[in-house]
Amino acid sequence: xxxxxxxxxxxxxxxxxxxxxxxxxxxxxxxxxxxxxxxxxxxxxxxxxxxxxxxxxxxxxxxxxxxxxxxxxxxxxxxxxxxxxxxxxxxxxxxxxxxxxxxxxxxxxxxxxxxxxxxxxxxxxxxxxxxxxxxxxxxxxxxxxxxxxxxxxxxxxxxxxxxxxxxxxxxxxxxxxxxxxxxx
Numbered sequence: 001x002x003x004x005x006x007x008x009x010x011x012x013x014x015x016x017x018x019x020x021x022x023x024x025x026x027x028x029x030x031x032x033x034x035x036x037x038x039x040x041x042x043x044x045x046x047x048x049x050x051x052x053x054x055x056x057x058x059x060x061x062x063x064x065x066x067x068x069x070x071x072x073x074x075x076x077x078x079x080x081x082x083x084x085x086x087x088x089x090x091x092x093x094x095x096x097x098x099x100x101x102x103x104x105x106x107x108x109x110x111x112x113x114x115x116x117x118x119x120x121x122x123x124x125x126x127x128x129x130x131x132x133x134x135x136x137x138x139x140x141x142x143x144x145x146x147x148x149x150x151x152x153x154x155x156x157x158x159x160x161x162x163x164x165x166x167x168x169x170x171x172x173x174x175x176x177x178x179x180x181x182x183x184x
């Protein structure tokens with residue numbers, strides 16, 4: 001099942017340019033900021049994702065947190081169908097990176113996805129087979145700035161709790177940080 005496209009306010013090239021700029025700035029900031037903070041010998045950086053699949057809303061929020069933190073095994077455990085395919089594709093792209101690229105990307109994403117976003121749902125629609133479509137807004141902090149974005153999920157019940165079948169990132173409702181403003 002694919003979700004219908006929605007009208008966007010920010011064009012795709014602008015979002016891609018802003019994202020690339022954020023990643024570059026993040027890499028520089030992480031490298032400069034962590035020069036004296038070398039990890040302990042044998043330490044494995046951990047990504048903490050709190051998982052709760054007791055309700056569709058909590059499962060969607062857990063999935064979003066795992067997605068943002070690139071915690072692929074956790075995201076895979078929370079996904080079925082199209083959502084699972086997207087997580088696998090993203091994991092495969094990450095695994096195709098060199099060790100150095102992977103380490104830099106992990107540091108940047110750890111910094112950018114440090115805080116858990118909250119999902120505030122304003123729409124719910126019952127679908128066939130007990131599935132549920134949820135629409136709303138994710139809110140929180142992204143790179144130290146307020147962040148809001150439309151989100152949509154299709155949730156599927158399972159014996160182990162709720163799972164994400166499909167998801168769609170919608171329009172970014174917050175202002176783009178000044179560092180990422182692009183001249184027309």
